[in-house]
Amino acid sequence: MKLSLIVLSLLLVAEGIHSSRYRRFDPATKENYLKQAKGVLERVPLIDGHNDFPWTLRNYAQNQIAALDITDLTKLEPWASSSSSHTDINRLRQGQVGAQFWVAYVDCKTQYKDALAKTWEQIDVIHRLVKANPSTFEFVTSSKGIEDAFSRGKIGSLVGVEGGHSIDSSLGILRMMYDMGVRYMTLTHACPTPWADNSQLDNPGGVPVNDGLSSFGKLVIKEMNRLGMLIDLSHVSRKTMRDALETSTAPVIFSHSSAYALCNNTRNVPDDILKLVAQKGGVVMVNFYSDFVTCSISPATLQDVANHMDHIRKVAGVDNIGIGADYNGVSRVPEGLGDVSKYPDLFAELLARGWTESDLEKVAGLNFLRVFNGTEAVG
Numbered sequence: 128m129k130l131s132l133i134v135l136s137l138l139l140v141a142e143g144i145h146s147s148r149y150r151r152f153d154p155a156t157k158e159n160y161l162k163q164a165k166g167v168l169e170r171v172p173l174i175d176g177h178n179d180f181p182w183t184l185r186n187y188a189q190n191q192i193a194a195l196d197i198t199d200l201t202k203l204e205p206w207a208s209s210s211s212s213h214t215d216i217n218r219l220r221q222g223q224v225g226a227q228f229w230v231a232y233v234d235c236k237t238q239y240k241d242a243l244a245k246t247w248e249q250i251d252v253i254h255r256l257v258k259a260n261p262s263t264f265e266f267v268t269s270s271k272g273i274e275d276a277f278s279r280g281k282i283g284s285l286v287g288v289e290g291g292h293s294i295d296s297s298l299g300i301l302r303m304m305y306d307m308g309v310r311y312m313t314l315t316h317a318c319p320t321p322w323a324d325n326s327q328l329d330n331p332g333g334v335p336v337n338d339g340l341s342s343f344g345k346l347v348i349k350e351m352n353r354l355g356m357l358i359d360l361s362h363v364s365r366k367t368m369r370d371a372l373e374t375s376t377a378p379v380i381f382s383h384s385s386a387y388a389l390c391n392n393t394r395n396v397p398d399d400i401l402k403l404v405a406q407k408g409g410v411v412m413v414n415f416y417s418d419f420v421t422c423s424i425s426p427a428t429l430q431d432v433a434n435h436m437d438h439i440r441k442v443a444g445v446d447n448i449g450i451g452a453d454y455n456g457v458s459r460v461p462e463g464l465g466d467v468s469k470y471p472d473l474f475a476e477l478l479a480r481g482w483t484e485s486d487l488e489k490v491a492g493l494n495f496l497r498v499f500n501g502t503e504a505v506g
């Protein structure tokens with residue numbers, strides 16, 4: 128009797144091991160996870176925090192988009208052979224994207240020169256992109272707007288400004304950008320502004336310029352709070368992160384950053400900051416750029432990105448993770464996450480790792496909607 132129980136439990140253990148491996152690798156089971164992931168993304172909008180498609184519109188089409196059909200860019204040059212072209216309507220639909228922050232980015236060379244004019248042009252091209260594709264996109268400026276567009280089957284389209292140099296140290300410009308629909312501003316790009324330090328200053332040998340945020344920088348945070356504009360801490364120095372977290376009365380976002388503990392690039396978020404973001408109820412939207420995922424010259428994989436999500440979940444919590452892939456902004460994207468059609472594959476991987484459908488709903492959009500709604504409430 129006793130022996131047969133032992134034999135039975137050994138068999139059960141063996142079966143357990145077998146079935147977990149089965150779960151991981153069997154194609155039919157994988158297909159089921161994918162189906163389950165797609166089901167989640169039908170219920171909850173997948174909100175991606177960062178796509179640089181507008182930057183490629185400037186580079187490849189000089190923002191002349193009236194005659195540009197963006198349904199399928201896999202056959203049209205120079206998009207087709209560009210390693211930085213990951214977005215078109217077909218693939219957005221395949222990837223079940225529910226809402227997208229389109230980024231009005233201009234590079235640091237424009238600081239103190241034509242940053243303002245070029246930023247307005249990028250905001251303009253986003254407006255025109257949405258207007259030119261009304262059956263796909265809907266311009267939205269609120270958390271409610273994202274939900275409404277999603278319920279109509281439209282991709283809610285929002286504007287984020289990447290880099291504080293874009294406001295030319297003017298709160299008046301910041302306010303006008305809000306009026307033109309801008310709903311987040313990344314405090315810096317790869318250069319310090321006169322009021323905020325960027326992440327590269329944390330590299331070995333880097334010297335702070337503002338020691339985080341200057342007193343004007345803190346005023347910018349307060350004005351963003353007052354407007355109800357999201358504060359984006361991707362690209363800023365560790366001290367700027369701390370100063371902003373201390374100053375802001377609203378939760379903050381990282382629109383496209385991953386975990387520093389897994390890849391020590393200063394564009395990623397260190398564990399102590401992950402904990403502070405969670406305390407403030409914010410969200411870290413995970414970046415897919417190979418260089419930030421593995422810190423290696425060989426391409427990262429979908430599994431590597433999932434490792435970052437596992438880590439952020441462990442340190443900050445499942446309520447503080449989102450997605451900010453950085454498509455079209457970078458050239459090297461992970462194997463298995465080659466373009467905007469691949470989000471369901473990442474969610475299927477998370478299911479295989481034991482994440483629940485409720486976890487996935489949070490990561491896809493509910494966490495971000497909470498942060499956005501909270502920011503609006505402060506405004």
Ligand SMILES: *[C@@H]1O[C@H](CO)[C@@H](O)[C@H](O)[C@H]1NC(C)=O
Pocket residue numbers: 329330331391392393
């Ligand atoms: C990351 O780690 C590598 C290897 O230890 C080191 O050379 C590099 O300086 C580190 N980067 C930073 C930003 O500390």
Ligand SMILES: *[C@@H]1O[C@H](CO)[C@@H](O)[C@H](O)[C@H]1NC(C)=O
Pocket residue numbers: 496497500501504
């Ligand atoms: C949005 O924020 C308001 C004010 O804090 C709160 O009452 C409401 O429940 C929130 N809604 C959602 C959907 O989180």
Ligand SMILES: [Zn+2]
Pocket residue numbers: 289362383456
């Ligand atoms: Zn960026």
